[in-house]
Amino acid sequence: MDSVRTCVACRRRASRADLLRxxxxxxxxxxxxxxxxxxxxxxxxxxxxxLSKAVSRGAFSRALRVSGxxxxxxxxxxxxxxxxN
Structure with missing residues (x-):
């Protein structure tokens, strides 16, 4: 079974295959x-x-625990x- 992850932008859950890490x-x-x-x-x-939602909200920095x-x-x-493609 494929693992389920949550998109940092829209908060919807999806399989790892449908998301990018x-x-x-x-x-x-x-x-x-x-x-x-x-x-x-x-x-x-x-x-x-x-992508634009995650960048504008700083979701990547928050999820990865990065300052700046x-x-x-x-x-x-x-x-x-x-x-x-």
């Missing part, structure tokens, strides 16, 4: 494609709506690439 790496949020990187992860639907404003541009660029 985001981690903090060297001060930047990145997509953990294989959900295998160490450390805390935040889960988000791969949609523009959930880490760089979200690598995450936004990666999600745009995923959504275009």
């Amino acid at each position: 985001v981690v903090l790496h060297e001060g930047r949020f990145i997509v953990d494609e294989r959900a295998a990187l160490p450390g805390r992860g935040a889960w988000v639907h791969p949609t523009a709506e959930c 404003k880490p760089d979200t541009s690598p995450l936004e660029n990666r999600l745009k690439t995923l959504m275009d």
Whole structure:
């Protein structure tokens, strides 16, 4: 059975396969494609709506217990690439 996670943006529950895991790496949020990187992860639907909601609300920083404003541009660029395909 696939594990269920909660999207940090919309708070809807979904299977891991339907969400993307985001981690903090060297001060930047990145997509953990294989959900295998160490450390805390935040889960988000791969949609523009959930991404913008999570970024504007600071949901990634809160979920990953990070202070300040880490760089979200690598995450936004990666999600745009995923959504275009």
